[in-house]
Structures are given as structure tokens and as C-alpha cells.
Amino acid sequence: MLLRHAGIEPLLRAPDVDEEGVIAAVEAEEGRTLLPDEHVLLLARRKAAAVVASLARTDPDFDGIVVGGDSMFELDGEILGKPYEPEVAVARWRAMRGRTGRLHSGHSVFRVRPEHPPAEAYAVADAAVTFADDVSDAEIDAYVATGEPLLVAGAFTVDSLGGPFISRVEGDPSTVVGMSLSTLRRLAGELDIVWTTLWNRGGAPSTS
Secondary structure, eight states: OHHHHTTOOOOOOOOOOOHHHHHHHHHHHHTSOOOHHHHHHHHHHHHHHHHHHHHHHHOTTOOEEEEEEEEEEEETTEEEOOOOSHHHHHHHHHHHTTOEEEEEEEEEEEEEOTTSOOEEEEEEEEEEEEEOTTOOHHHHHHHHHTSGGGGSGGGOOSSSTTGGGEEEEESOHHHHHTSOHHHHHHHHHHTTOOGGGGOOSTTOOOOO
């Protein structure tokens, strides 16, 4: 949805990546817990690389870019992933109310074309999110009952039903929606790709 609003119609590919296994293996090898930025960047890169490898086997004539991403929300040093269960989401929202956390978002962009080795650019974008301090328990219960916060990192959205309960975002707002568009544009530029050449949706501004 985010890329579509930015004028880009993506082709979606599910990466074959065991996320928990990847993190566990790297942390065991390094003997430490990865920092949030390291965590999301590692997974973003592995996801994108997995799709690139798949394309090499199934579509060797592919000419375009591959984007991989991963996000996690941090509050007071604790990583908050997807809650999945309503009870977890309710407890989390009551804890987040009136406080500020940080969303970490890893980005990987590959330039893929025939007869050239894939080229990658990658980066992490962060955004601080402050939750309204006057969100009532009834509002939290009603929001969780919609099911929206159960499958998103941090148990909130900023561009949908959860938006009215967010009082402030510092950083690129699109980072909170899913991926930082400004970061993707910069990474594309590092690969000599002009962002406007990626516009492929009807109604996108003309570059001529």
C-alpha cells in the first residue's frame, strides 16, 4: 500500500527466510544479543537476498529492483513485536499510553539485471512515536477488538485506526507505516536509479 501511494506498483514475493533461525545463528556466533538496528537490518538484507536468489533461478531475465524490509518497536529498551493475542495487545497499549518508543526499520535494495552481479544498498531508519496520554481503557479495548493491532510490530498503526491515538511522530512518518520512502529513494540513488523512473502506476506524475 505504501509503495502504491508513492506511484509504484510492486510485484510481491515472499522470501524463504527463517527469521528466528537467522537471528539465533548470528547471535550464537557473535556471543551477544543484536541491537535493534542490527536485528532489523540483518533480516531486511536476508529477505531481499533470498528473493534475489529465487529470481536468479526462476526469472533470470528479471531487470529491476528488489526491496526487503523488517521492523521492530522498542519501548524502554524492550523489543515489542507483533502481539498476536488480544490480551497482550491490551496490556501493551496500557503500558505505552502517554509514552514514547522508537520504531526501527531495516531496508535493503538490490539492483538486479541480466548479465550483471546484483548490487545492494542498505540502511536503517528510525522514528520516535509518542502515544496520547488520554487514551481510555474503553478506547484501547475497542481498538484491539478490531484486530488491527494484533499483526503489526508494536501493536499500532499510524495510518489507519490507530492513528488518532498517536500524538507525535519524529522522523520520516512513512517509517512507521512500513518503510521509509526517503530512505528507499536514497538507496535507489546509491544504485544509480532515479526514483521517478520507478513510477509505474496510472496517475503517477509524468517525468517528461
